[in-house]
Amino acid sequence: MPAPPRFTAADRMLVVAPHPDDETLAAGIAIQSALAAGAAVRVLFATDGDNNPWPQRWLEKRWSIGAAERARWGARRRLEAAQALAALAVDGRVAQALHFGWADQGLTDALMQDDRAVAALAEEIAAFAPTSIFMPALDDRHPDHSALHVMLELAVLRAHTVVQRYCYVVHGGAQAADASADPLRVARKVAAMEAYGSQLALSRRRLGEWLARPERFLALERPRPPELDAVGGLCIPLGLPGRSPWRHEVLLVIAARDMTLRLRGRLPRFAHDGIDVVLTDASAGVAVAARMVDAALRVVPPVAPLGAWAKRHRAGSRIVVFDRTYWHGARDAAPSAAPLVERGVAGPG
Template identity: 50%
Template sequence: MLQSLSARTRLLVVAPHPDDETLATGLLIQHVLAAGGAAHVLLLSDGDNNPWPQRWLERRVLIRGADRLRWATRRRDEFRAAMGCLGLADEACTALGWADQGLTRRVQQQLPASLAALRAVLDTFEPTVVAMPALQDRHPDHSAAHVLLRLAMHGRGAPPDVWLYQVHGPPLAGGDAFVLPAEDAMQSRKRAALACHASQLALSAGRMARLAERPERYLPLQPATARSHLPWQPPRLSWPWLTLTVADTAGAGAWPWSRAPWVRAGQGYALAVLASDAGDPRFAKLQARLPSPWIFDHWGWCELAH
C-alpha cells in the first residue's frame, strides 16, 4: 500500500483521543507527507475523562468539572506538540471536543448531529484515504468512532479508501493486512511525538512505549464480513443489566436486552426489524449497564448484513 501514496493523497486520521494519532498513525502521517501528500487529523475528544494520571500529577483525589476542563486543555496542548513532531501544523487538525468515553452515547442519543459534524469535515478536507479505528477495537470510544465514521461516509459519491487500525486488542489479521516500513528517522520522530504526551506517560510509560514500537498494521475495510445473526448469547441471569444498541443511517435505538427487537434464530438471535435502505451499513452493540472500573468492551459492536 505504501506505493499508492503520492502527492494526490489526502489522508484523514480519525483519533478518538489525543495520543491515538501518534500510537496508531505516527509513521503513516510521515509517509504521506514524504510522498508530497496532505494529512489532517480529526480529534474526536480531548481525553479529559482520564482521572488517574490527573490525580497522580496534580496530587488531588476529587476531580471536579473545572479540573477536567484544565486536563482537557493540557491534553490538547500535548496533542498539538505531538502533531508538530510528526510534521503537521495546528491547522491540520479539527477537534470536535466530544465527551471522552462518551462516543457510544453519541451513537445512541445524538446520531444525526454527530454525523452532520463528521460529514462537514469530510466535505471540507475531501480525503482520499481515511485511517480510523477498527470495529473490534476494545476501547468503546474507538469502536463507536468506527460506527460513526462508517455511517457518515455512506452514500458520499466516490468513497475514500479506508484503512483500519487497532490500538486496544490483538494486531489486525487478514490476507489484506499490511505493515508500514519503520525507517529509523521516522521512528525517532514518532518517539518524540509520544514524549509530548507526558500526561499519559506518567503512569503508563512502558505500555505506551510498547504500543508506539509495534508495527503500524492496517487492514483495508472489508464490509463483506457483516453477519446476519447477533454474535452474542448472554446468560439469562445477565439480561436485566444488558442494553442492545442498533444504529444505521436511518437512526439509532437502544433497548434493555429483554425488550430489544430480537427473535430466536436457531441457537442464537437475529434482529426482528431491518433498516429501510438495503445496503446501508448497520451495527449492533451489546453492553452491560453495571458500573465498572474496567472501561473496555466485553461484547462490543458487530456489523450486521441485510
C-alpha cells in the same frame, strides 16, 4: 502483514483519533509517509481525552476532579497533541489538527443519542475531501473507538463519497515489535509520544510496547448493503455469549437511505440464547422484535438497510473502561438456519 498504504502528492489523508495519542500510536509512521509524499494530512481528534482521572490525580496531586479540572486536563492534552504533530513533521510539513471536543468515554452515548455527531463527521469529510480515512476498527476494545467506527461508516454513507477507509486497532492489537520500519521515522514517532507526558506518567511501559508495534491497517471494501435472507432478515453477532450478572442492553444501528434508526433494548440478567427482546427508537417511533440466536441478534429490519451494526452493551457506570464485546456489522455474521422473528412490531406513523 498487509503492505503499508502508499501516498502521492495528490492524496488527502484524514486520520480520525478518538483521543489525543491514538494518532501517534496507530498511524505515526503513516502520517510521516503521507507528509513525505507531499500529501495533505489532517488529524481529527474526536475527544480531548479529558475523562482520564487517574493520571490527573497522580500529576496534580488531587483526588476530587470536577468539570473545571477536566477542562484543564483537556486543554493540556490538546497542547500535547500539537506538540506530537510537530514532532511528526517532515521537511517542514505538519499535519493539521481539528478538535471536536466530544465527551471522552461518551462516544457510544453520542452515537445512540441523535444524528449530530454523524452530521459533523459527514460535513468534515465533505469539506476536506479525503482520498483516505484512517479510523478505529470495530473490534477495538475501547468503547469510544468502536463507536467512532460506526459513526464514520454512517458519515461516509451520508457524504455520498468514494473514499478508501483503513482501520487500525490500538486496544487489542498485535504485540510484536516492528524491525523493518525506517529508523528516522521511528525516532520521530517516539518523540511524538514523548509529548504525551500526561499519558506516560502512569503507563510508560504499556504505551512503549504499543508504540513498538508494526502499524497495521485493514483496508475496507466500499460500503454496500448487508445481505438479507429469504424473509428479509439479517443476523449480527453480539460477541461473547456467556451469561453475566451485569445489566446489558442490545444496541442496534440501522442506516437507511433517508434515516438512521438507533434502537436499544434491555436484556434480562443472565440472558441466554433463544430469548426475545424488543428494540425501540423512541425518537423515530419504531419498535422491532428481535431474538438472540447463537450469540447473535436476528431481526427483520423495518427499513431497507444500507448498513447495520449491533452491540451487546454493558449498561450503567463502569470501573473498567474496556469492553468484553464490541460492535459488529451485519457482514460479520455467519449464515444461520434458526427461525427468524416476525417483522417489527411497530413503525413510523
